[in-house]
Amino acid sequence: MLLSDIIYEYEEQIIYHLRKLIQIRSVWDEAVPGRPNQPYGEGVDEALQYMLRLGEELGFQVKNIDGYAGHVEYGSGEELIAVLVHLDTVHEGDGWTYPPFGAVIDHGKIFGRGASDDKGAAVVALFALKALQKIGVAPSKRVRIIFGTHEESGMQDMDYYFAREQKPDLAFTPDAGYPIFNRELGNINVAISWQREQGVKIEMEEAEHNAAQSENAEQNAALTLVSAAPVTRTADNGVPDIWTAGDEVSVSRTADNEVPVTRTGDNEVAVTRTGDNEVAVTRTGADGVRLLTMEGGKPFSFIPERCEAVFALSSEHTERAMRVLSNEHNIELELDTDKNLLRVTASNLPLEQTAGTLAAAPAASPTNAIVNMISWLHSAKIDQELALFYTYLHERIGKETNGNSLGIRCEDDVSGPLQVYLRTIRADTRHIEALVNIRYPVTKDGDEIMRTITDTLPFPAIKVDERRHLKPVYVPADHPLIQKLGTAYRKVTGEQAELLQMGAGTYSRKLPDRCVAFGPGLPGAAHTNVHAADEYIEIASLMKHATICAQGIYELICEP
Structure with a gap:
């Protein structure tokens, strides 16, 4: 059949209810x-309630x-078939031409x-x-x-659901494309991190004995280091910051708005007054450069397009830094001489020369912006305290x-082969x-x-943490699920159902031996801006x- x-008799209703559902902002x-049945917020719950009400109105149990999940059920018997869909969405983000929750129809697209x-x-x-119910399929x-x-x-919704409800014998999830995705690579998110041992903030503290002995009590307030590092008071009006052996600085307050720094070791420090009672001290290192911030990649982007970093420079190293560091592809440097800051932008696309910046020769093709930043850090050999971390990333991943x-x-x-990608970095x-994504064979x-990654770490200071691990999915070609869905696809399209694989994940991960991704994207169709601005579906x-x-549901529940 x-x-x-x-x-197609339900096309008008499908469009109507899809638009209503889109208009519900169901972002986590x-x-x-006080509302225990809304574990993921009001919007997500509203979307779930909408679909369950609709299912009841259509005559289903x-x-x-x-609030974690819900289902509509039809038929009878011990064996259970399921279609797994989801009602939550990613954040809408920026850059939309159409209202992200307007469900506007334009040129045959919603x-x-x-x-x-x-x-x-x-x-x-x-x-x-509903169509199966209407024609009397029992x-x-x-x-x-x-x-x-x-x-x-x-x-985690499916973990909660299947801990309380029967697992289906066969299932599919229309959350990818056609024909059939019977393989989902193992998928691990690994956080690789490093932390400096020393503190970077000191606060003003009135020193009563200093005040009693000084001609000007206001000029002799001591500074106390807030840090795990050892602190030794060396004078009535000074406290050194002991970074490492032989690398010490003394910081003294001499007036309301002055904080002089006396260099007592080989390394440099930069000092910034942040308020009436505190100053920030940043060690820039022997190379005169220290990382302040870095950010690259986005959670839902596969290949990072951009990575940005800001470094503090000691004034006497500014010229040297620009000369040494401006020699890498896909790197753009901008120097702020007033604040002694170096802003670095790594791209995955060729850069062009722009006014007031130094941009290197363009790369031949798009690459990974974080990899480009790490490569630049390694070749420039700056912020040596950070070198253990970026050397590890450069040499072990690169x-x-x-x-x-x-x-x-x-x-x-x-x-096929295992794949490794640097996805995000924050500092x-x-x-x-850095967040690394590993996709491994099924x-x-x-x-x-x-275990291999953890056991071969070269430095104890570098930490590895498994943030997420999706086990692989593999349903062989001769499995009844593949055979029946293949039949449905062939009956409707006249084409054989090719078996595909993906690195991302669907609900099949929760039923790895009995569920596959089947639809809704058609082969050769245009990208529908999934997870991007102006997401749409063609009617x-x-x-x-x-x-x-x-047809797929029919083959699973009606055919032997």
Whole structure:
């Protein structure tokens, strides 16, 4: 039986309810105090309530699992088939041409956050079930449309749901594309971090004995270091900051707005007055340069396009710094001589010469902006205290994407080689952390990969923390799930269902041996701006997906 004609009878309703659902801002938020059934905020809960009410109005049994997830159910029997969709979305962000929650229709497209990921698929799945009900399909299996609410933020919703509800025997999630994604690479987010041992802030403290002995009590307030570093008072009006052996500075307050620095060791410090009772002290190091901030990459961007850093310079090293450091591709330098700051921008695209800046020769093709920044740091050899960290990243990852220098290179015949990417980096004066994404073959052991990284760390000061680990998904080609979904795809499109793989994750991760990604994106279709401004779904493509989705459910619940 083909369901194409039947599902199109619901096109107007599908469009109407999808627009209503898009208009609900269902971005993850903190739990609402006093409302235990809203674990991910009011907006997410509103979207869940909307779909469960709609399911009930269409004549199905519905159940809300404490606001974490819910389902609509049809049919009877012990065996359970499921379609997993999600109602939460990523943050809307900036740069929209259309209102992000306006659900505007323009040139056959519905624009709005969640239109293609994954609200369109959620509405379609419900009406696909309605189409089966309308033609009198009475399956001997139960089928559920499971509405998740935390897919974009970690998928803990499904952990909660499946701890309380039956796991389906077979399932698919329309949260990727067609034909069938039967392989999802293992996916680990690893935080690599380092922290300076010394403090960088000192506060003014009235020294009563100084005041009693001084001709001008106001000029002789002592400075006390707020730090884990040892502090030794060396004079009535001075306290040295002991960074390392032989690298000491004395800081004394001599007037209301003056804080002189006496250099007593080989290293330099920069001092900035931050308020009436405190000053900030920054050690710039023997090279006269110290990192203040760094930021690169975005949570949902695969290859970082930009990485920015700000460094403090000692005045006598400014000229040397610019001369030595301006020699790398995809690096732009801007010097603030008034504040003795060096701003560095690394790009993944070729840079052009601009007024007031130094830009190196362009690279031949887009690269990873964080890798470019680390490469520049390593070649420039600045902020030597930080060198352990950036040398590790440069030598163990760098431009490699196969994990060879980390000792984790591997591959299999099913899903190919392991892949490693630097995704984000954040730093301040005390702490720096890079997030590395590792995607490993479906037949390999992710825990063993992590043990290898941890056991081969060259420096105790560098820390490694596993932030997220999505185990791989692999459903073989001869599995009944693949066979039946392949049949549905072939009946509707006339084409064979190619088996694909992805590095990202879907709800299949929660059912790795019985669930695959199936739709909604059509092969060769334009990118719908998922996770970007002006996200949309084309109505014609949505309805084509609806026919395949309905046929897929039918094959799973009705065919032997």
